[in-house]
Amino acid sequence: MNNTPLVQLENVSRIYQQGKLQVAAVTDFSLEVQCGEFSVLCGPSGSGKTTILNLIGALDEPSQGRVLLEGRDLAQLGRSDLARLRRDRIGFVFQSYNLNPVLTACENAEFVLALQNIPHAQRRQRVMAVLAEVGMAELAERRPDELSGGQQQRVAIARAIVSRPAIVLADEPTANVDSATAAAILELMERLNHEQGVTFLFSTHDQRVMDRAHRLIHLRDGRLERDEVRG
Amino acid sequence: MQLGTMAWRTLMRNKRRSVITAFSVGFGVLLSVTFTASGDYAYTNMINTSAVMGLGHLSVEHPDFRDTPTLDKRLVDAEAVQQRVLQISGVTGALVRIMGQAMFASGAKSVGGAFIAIDPAQETPAHNIFLRTLIEGQCFSAGEDRGVVVGAKMAEKLNLRLGKKLIFTMTDKNGELVSELGRVSGIFRTGDDSVDGGVVLLPLDLVRKALGYEPTAASLVAIFLEDHRAAKTIQGDLAQLWSRSKEITVLTWQESQADLAGLIAVDQLFNYLLQFLVGLVIAAGIMNTLLMSVMERQREFGIMMALGMMPGQVVRLVLLESCWLGILGLALGVVITTPWFLYMTRIGLDFSGQIGTDYSAGGVLIDPVMKFRLYRESAMWIAWAVFFLTIVAAIFPAFKAGRMTPVENLKQG
Known part of the structure; x- marks a missing residue:
């Protein structure tokens, strides 16, 4: 059995240059995430949650330390390999949905599959199944501007899970939706985690999300404050 | 979803801007057709007039x-x-x-x-x-x-x-x-x-x-x-x-009437230069439009890259948008050029009041009525040149879009 953690961050620091100033977004941070987790990075604004998600998601590079995904050191991969890794192994859910406005819900959801060159008929079938899963099959042909915030976030979740990634990184997924929609979205993610074993890592300061998490990784000023695993 | 379809829809997102840019391409087509077709007509006329003045298009001689x-x-x-x-x-x-x-x-x-x-x-x-x-x-x-x-x-x-x-x-x-x-x-x-x-x-x-x-x-x-x-x-x-x-030797009209051939060559050169300069101005306009479009959509590119789009695919997407702009511009160019072209082919502009009816150059009488004639290869050349310029104008915006890292793009907007 392979015991390699899905995600490993080893003494990671990320320092940004802002004019003449150096700003440390994350300092000497280490973390391991196992398959099937439903974990939350929590902390106040500016605590480094999004930076950590960006580092795990191969969107950004650490200034120091190593980030490994399924045992692969991301620093060893080129731009194209990183793009392939994001396409095949990582799903993203963003705070403001970020659906492509010129694509329908269905086309947005199948975007990653199209990048993977999966034949049209096959990807349509998979996308429709996932859209049904998130309750959006009826609205598959609508464009984002014809959908509510909650509906757009459901499509974004469908887009994130349709390629069956190793991990879904969700940056403040409930920040822009009302309570009822937030609850529905969280239920959906929980179900996907429970039934399909999809690994989720959230960044949030929404108490409703934290309440449902199996593990809370508390951050403060770019450092690990507390790692709390729940039953 | 094919990149081509996505590029078209993206272009149509800001219809007014795209149509205005396409019109500038179309105007370039109009100018290019005007320069080229008047040249094709005038040169053909001069060559044929010169031929019937004695030596033909070809002459066989000692x-x-x-x-x-x-x-x-x-x-x-x-x-x-x-x-x-x-x-x-x-x-x-x-x-x-x-x-x-x-x-x-x-x-x-x-x-x-x-x-x-x-x-x-x-x-x-x-x-x-x-x-x-x-x-x-x-x-x-x-x-x-x-x-x-x-x-x-x-x-x-x-x-x-x-x-x-x-x-x-x-x-x-x-x-x-x-x-x-x-x-x-x-x-x-x-x-x-x-x-x-x-x-x-x-x-x-x-x-x-x-x-x-x-x-x-x-x-x-x-x-x-x-x-x-x-x-x-x-x-x-x-x-x-x-x-x-x-x-026996065979000479073309260019060899037997070197003065005329030289005159046409120089005139053609200036004609091409003028067209090139007009093309540059239009290409700068297209580049500006595409650059604005790319800058406005940086976050969108960041999202697409985060989802796994390769930098090369981002470059291709912007180039495809430019291709569509070129095609749209060519189509509009045909629409706005056709009435002008038909008028100039059938009636033309009479300059006899300005240059008289006995104006000659290179030993050949010049027709004072400016008309159009466009050879198929000239029309093809114009289409390719316009298309080529549109693509060239997109290279910088396309590479700018593809060069940025996902996180840089995501920070925008």
Whole structure:
């Protein structure tokens, strides 16, 4: 059995240059995430949650330390390999949905599959199944501007899970939706985690999300404050 | 979802901006068609006019005749050459002629000039501008062995009228001076004083006899083509045909009328330069539009990259948007250019009030009515050039979009 953690961050620091100033977004941070987790990075604004998600998601590079995904050191991969890794192994859910406005819900959801060159008929079938899963099959042909915030976030979740990634990184997924929609979205993610074993890592300061998490990784000023695993 | 469809939809997101940019491309098409089609018409007109002034689109002659055009250099069996040439596809006429210098004298005066000895049985106005521009009398007939046709200016200088005598003196094939007498049967006016005052048409048989030529000899065979652009190809075919003969050479109109060819080449160069500059201005506009579009969508590119889109695919997406812009611009260009093109093809703009009706360049009369004629290859060239410029204009915005890292893009917007 392979015991390699899905995600490993080893003494990671990320320092940004802002004019003449150096700003440390994350300092000497280490973390391991196992398959099937439903974990939350929590902390106040500016605590480094999004930076950590960006580092795990191969969107950004650490200034120091190593980030490994399924045992692969991301620093060893080129731009194209990183793009392939994001396409095949990582799903993203963003705070403001970020659906492509010129694509329908269905086309947005199948975007990653199209990048993977999966034949049209096959990807349509998979996308429709996932859209049904998130309750959006009826609205598959609508464009984002014809959908509510909650509906757009459901499509974004469908887009994130349709390629069956190793991990879904969700940056403040409930920040822009009302309570009822937030609850529905969280239920959906929980179900996907429970039934399909999809690994989720959230960044949030929404108490409703934290309440449902199996593990809370508390951050403060770019450092690990507390790692709390729940039953 | 194909990138092409996505590119089109993205372009249509900001319809007004895209349509305005496409119109600027379309305007570029209009300008390019105007420059190119007026050039195609004017050059074709000049070349064809020049051809019917004596030498044709191609001329078969003795290899030394062009450099030292004395009358001892001749094609001994010009008639056989003529018959062979007439069998070639694309040739609309081949005429045996003797061309040279002579002194022309009347009872009043004498002047130097050029003569073209022609066979009246074979010559037609279509291939001979002087027969087309007769203002008095007619061309001498086949049986009329002493008829001559003179230009109006020469008639004026020598005080000639129809039926009057004209004595012409030339050097024969042995270098001896010979003179013959003719009678004016017709007077032409092309509008170009240098031509009207210096060219005389003489009967071929009379000149042959005077020069001591063989019955089938002549100084050249002027060849007329359906399309002057075929001159090089047909020259190659004919040169191959007579590759063993040291007495025959074939010249294109560019070689036999180097002044005209040079004039057209220089004019074409300026025409292309002007079009290139117009193209640059339009390309700068397209680049500006695409750059704005790319800058506005940086976050969107960041999302697409986060989802796994390769930098190369981002570049391709922007280039495809530019392709669509080019296609849209070309389509709009066709729409706005067609009425103008049709008007200029059928009616044209008459500049005779400004340049007169006798304006000539490179020894050729210029048509004062500016019209359009667009060859298929010119139209293809315009389409490709416009398309190419549109793509070139997109290269910088496309690479800018693809060069940024996902996280840089995501921080925007």
